[in-house]
Amino acid sequence: MDELNKSFDDLLIESGDEFDEGGDVLDEMVVNALESSEESDWNSSDEQSDSSDEGSQWSSTIRRRDQFRFQGFEGVLDRDVLDYQHPIQFYRRFITDEMIELIIRETNRYGLSKYPDWTDIDEEELLKFLAICFQMELEIRSNLKDYWSTRKVFSESFAAKLISRNRFVQILNAFHFADNDAPDKSNRLYKIQPILDMLNEEFAAVYSPGKNVCIDESMIPFRGRVIFRQYIRGKRHKFGIKVYKLCCAGGYTCKFIVYAGQQRDRTCPSSQQAVLDLVAPYLNEGRTVTADNFYTSIALAELLIEQKTNYVGTLRKNRLGIPVDIKNARLKRGEVVARQNNKGVTVLKWNDKREIYMLSTCHDASKGQSNKPVMVEGYNLAKGSVDLSDQMCSYTPFVRKTTKWYLRLFFHLVTQTSVVNAWHVYCVVKERISIKEFKCRIIESILEGWRPTEPTTSRPKLCEVSGPKRTSRRRCVNCYKNGSRIHGAPYARSHAVHLTRNAPFDLCKYLLIL
Known part of the structure; x- marks a missing residue:
């Protein structure tokens, strides 16, 4: 029993500072984006110094150049999803049978090597395990053992009806996604790379974003030991694993990249490379990419113009290529100064509570109804998609920490990001419900032993019932x-x-x- 208690304390104890309360999108999003981005980890070699306009032709005549017509598709790509009826079907579209088989195979492999009395886990038991994890998100208790407590103060034990406490801990200790005997030393994420690839593939196959997409980083709380753990002072979760996300309206995550450190063979700044990798499947279709000043540069905007893609974002005042007259301009509150180069990149400085630098390839320097530059209004409107994704994840978070970084990453992606994506598609196809109600229906379907129906390959036939024939008239x-x-x-x-x-x-x- 002491060993079991130690396992609970060391492996799965609640972290009070990992609970993220959902909140509304802040009105002053641009100012907050500037403050948080400046505190993020950023290599000084990533084009930070020198503000020179040599080699660029800048003009004070600003023309709106939204010259790219959107030619992509927005909506559900997989037509089979339109026939789905239950939330569990939408969720299992992302958590596929292939992924379930991988988890079962690698968990059993590691479990046999770790426990002499290991009993193989099957699909039914794995789904019950995930159902308990979902229930832990909805009903937070101070200690993991309390979910199996028989004391009256804890009412009825949900978890005890599905899996015993010892078995749950045993499965959690053995949870694996890759073969430890065949590690890929060149990939720091090899322990979870198959899961990352499967999720990215399904996210892209189910739903296609519209004209406006947004890029930002999310922090997955983690205080354990891992070489690529990040510290960002401006984030609510200051320590964790950084994930670059490409989101669209409604909070749907189209693609994500886990940051595992800078690549030695990179040919451009890591922030710029992250943008190019995320938007690669959606180039040349007239989309508009929105990001904060961690990613924004004139060079990136010009690269995207060549790929028929617009860009809008906040800009750091020491980025390479900003016109000197913009940087040296002294503005009163509410005043705007802007310049546009011959490639269609517009750089703007607006003095609000502080000086704010913006870059856009599809806006002019005019002001909107809120007396803010239309460039700022467009940025605030598009930036909300990533904030909505993080906000929906924070409503029912999996608030258990672990010393294994790949488990923390897995549970965030499977019990939060994938659920938000499935919920978004469900709201588009069926009806709009709360994210909490959506998770409750998933749990209920798992408890009822739901299984997808097998498609029929021929027309149904009526067979005569055996036994005595009907004699009534x-x-x-x-x-x-x-x-x-x-x-x-x-x-x-x-x-x-x-x-x-x-x-x-x-x-x-x-x-x-x-």
């Missing part, structure tokens, strides 16, 4: 039909003759007419 359909036409339905119901199975129908017609 039934109303003749021809008799009732003709009687209704001539005398009305009430008369036909009371006068229709009840015949045996092989009786001649012509007799009925004469009787009804008489």
Whole structure:
């Protein structure tokens, strides 16, 4: 029992500072984006120094150049999803049978090497395990052992009806996604890389974003030891694993990249490379990419223009290529100064509570109804998609920490990001419900033993029931039909003759007419 308690304390104890309360999108999103991005980890070699406009032709004449017409598709790509009825079907579209088989195979492999008395896990037990994890998100208790407590103060134990406490901990300790005997030393994420690849593939195959997409980083809380753990002072979760995300309206995550450190063979800044990798499947279709000043540079905007893609974002004042007259301009509150180069990149400085630098390839320097530059209004509107994704994940978080970084990453992606994506598609196809209600229906379906129906390959056939034949008489359909036409339905119901199975129908017609 001491060993079991130690396992709970060391492996799965609640972390109070990992609970993220959902909140509304802040009104002053641009200012907050500037403050948080400046505190993020960023290599000084990533084009930070020197503000020179040599080699660029900048003009004070600003023209709106939204020259790219959107030619992509927005909506559900997989037509089979349109026939889904239950939340569990939408969720299992992302958590595929292939992924379940991988988890079962690698967990059993590692479990046999770790426990002499290991019993192989199957699909039913794995789904029950995930159902308990979902329930832990909905009902937070101070200690993991309390979910199996029989004390009256904890009411009825949900988890105990599915899996015993010892078995749950045993599965959690053995949870694996890759073979430890065949590691890929060149990939820091090899322990979870198959899961990452499967999720990215399914995210892209189910739903296609519209014209506006947004890029930002999310922090997955983690305080354990891992070489690529990040510290960002401006984030609520200051320590964790950084994930670059490409999101669209509604909070759907189209693609994500886990940051595992800088690549030695990179040819451009890591922030710029992250943008190019995320938007690669959606280039040359007239989309508009929105990101904060961690990613924004004039060079990136010009690269995207060549790929028929617009860019909008906040800009750091020490980025390479900003016109000197913009940087040196002294503005009163509310004033704007802007320049546009010959490739269509517009750089703007607006003095609000502080000086804000913006870059856009599809806006001019005019102001909107809120007396803010339309460039700022467009940025705030598009940036909400990533914030909505993080906000929906924070409503029912999996608030258990672990010393294994790949488990923390797995549970975040499978019990939060995948659920938000499935919920978004469900709201588009069926009806709009809360994310909490969506998770509750997933749990209920797992408990009921839901299984997807197998598609039929031929037309259904009626088979004669074996046993004694029916001897009772039934109303003749021809008799009732003709009687209704001539005398009305009430008369036909009371006068229709009840015949045996092989009786001649012509007799009925004469009787009804008489």
